[in-house]
Amino acid sequence: MARSDKKALSVLTSGFMKENPVLKLVLGTCPTLAVTTMARNGIGMGIAATFVLLGSNIVISLIRKIVPDKVRIPVFITVIAGFTTIADMLLHAFLPDVYKELGIYIPLIVVNCIIFARAEMFASKNGVGMSILDALGMGAGFTIALLLMGSVREILGAGTWMGIPVTKNLVDPAVIMILPPGGFLAFGFIVAAIQKLSVLKVRNKEIAGGCDMNCAGCAAAVDGGDKQ
């Protein structure tokens, strides 16, 4: 029992830092760069994506034994798109401000590689309980990364944090940080800091190759699924 508890805990917490989907696996970079002009937007996007991830992980792990292997990719995409639509409508109804700020990046959750990767790599192979923990862990990791990016960019670029003035009256904010180039810049420096702190320095090369590997992985899965 203790052993299974430990495993459950590691499934939950691995997404926070060790396998952080954005900072370590370099998945879902588009929303990470696009919506993090403010810390608040980062949280909004993180929660929306976590909701979709949770829903799709639960449904996919429930239907994993019914769905034939050959059509699993279209089925997964449809499930994810369904939950994305729900998230889109809920945000539109209850948080119109956030909805307006996030714009087209909410429907774009459907092509977020994190969600597809978890469906393919985790939910389609594990039970409902574990899939829920995995979704919560990965969703939290995504939210943490977005909050970090949003905080750095908002403090440096606007001098505020969550709308509260921080350095606004002391120094002139560097506006470039909330403009598109600042997204790349902040992300680059954050990843560099993590590589520096990381004990796994030898894995630098792998991290660098992470994006195309994962994208290619996603695409290969899509390709394979459709062709069969």
Place this chain on the structure above:
Amino acid sequence: MREIILIAIAAIFVENFVLSKFLGICPFLGVSKKTSTAVGMGGAIIFVITLSSAITWFIYEYMLKPNDLTYLRTIAFILVIAALVQLVETVMKKFMPPLYRALGIYLPLITTNCAVLGAALLIIEREYTFLKAVVFGFASAVGFTLALVLFSGVRERIETNDIPPAFRGLPITLIAAALVSVAFFGFQGLFGI
């Protein structure tokens, strides 16, 4: 006519998909290591986005809108795009083998590219007419290719440089992307767009 030219120029330079809208970052970072692969990917993207912009426009205007089903746009579009990419691949393989050999391996990558869905969503959000939609789709894809090819040149230079260990790999690539993005930011204000 003037309006259409403005849409095209704005889509290529001012609202560049990669550098100012952050759509399609994965292929941007993934396949920009060599100029030749960047050109191949760009070609495939131009082909698919132009086609998908036209098809999703028809689906939205003539199927979803009259039946009051606009909330289904995300599901409808992603399935159409996935099917379209597959169809394009099959047709190309059969009728245009040289083109298929050049672009083939990049085609499956495109389904998971948010630029394709992003273009379709932006078109309906801005309520473009059919012609504008196609021009916007084509120009956005050209802008994507331009960014990809320019950036691949930058990356080929980075490869040979001596970079601090912590910045090796992804971080230096992102910082280089920031600099290219700053350059494109200079187009803001062009023609008062």
